[in-house]
Amino acid sequence: MLIIEFDPESGWSAPVIKPYAPLSLDPSSSVFHYAPAVFEGMKAHRGPDGRPRLFRPELNMARMERSADRVALPPFDGKAVLELIKRLVVVEDRWIPAMPGYALYIRPTYIGTRP
Numbered sequence: 001m002l003i004i005e006f007d008p009e010s011g012w013s014a015p016v017i018k019p020y021a022p023l024s025l026d027p028s029s030s031v032f033h034y035a036p037a038v039f040e041g042m043k044a045h046r047g048p049d050g051r052p053r054l055f056r057p058e059l060n061m062a063r064m065e066r067s068a069d070r071v072a073l074p075p076f077d078g079k080a081v082l083e084l085i086k087r088l089v090v091v092e093d094r095w096i097p098a099m100p101g102y103a104l105y106i107r108p109t110y111i112g113t114r115p
Contacts, residue, residue: 002088004081006074008114015084017091028115036112038067043103044089044096052089052096057082060108068110081108 001020005013031037040060047053061078068076085108089096096104 002084004076004084005113008074012076017084017088025111025113026115030112030114034112036071036073037110038064038071038073039107039109040064042085042106042108044106045103046096046098050098052093054086054089054106055103057085064108064110071112073110073112076110 002015002017004015007013025031040063042057042060043055044052045055058078061082064081065076065078068074085106089104089106092104
């Protein structure tokens with residue numbers, strides 16, 4: 001999992017890649033009451049050389065940035081987030097199927113957690 005937190009006073013935290021785990025959210029998180037949340041669907045597959053590839057990730061990040069703006073979530077640097085997702089894909093390489101025509105579905109998700 002790639003986790004990056006936002007604080008209105010200090011901005012974005014340092015990104016952390018950690019093992020998959022449940023999310024812990026305050027019951028007053030805005031996502032539960034006002035629905036500020038966006039997500040994208042990406043696919044990671046193996047190229048002919050066996051290395052992981054993302055399918056059109058720049059388009060996914062552009063859509064995610066527009067969606068975040070529409071639901072009034074703080075802006076983020078899509079290029080920087082995409083680089084972090086690429087790092088995560090390398091770390092989690094073992095989950096990408098080796099068979100042609102198969103891919104690992106990746107779901108970047110951005111949710112409002114401030115009360």
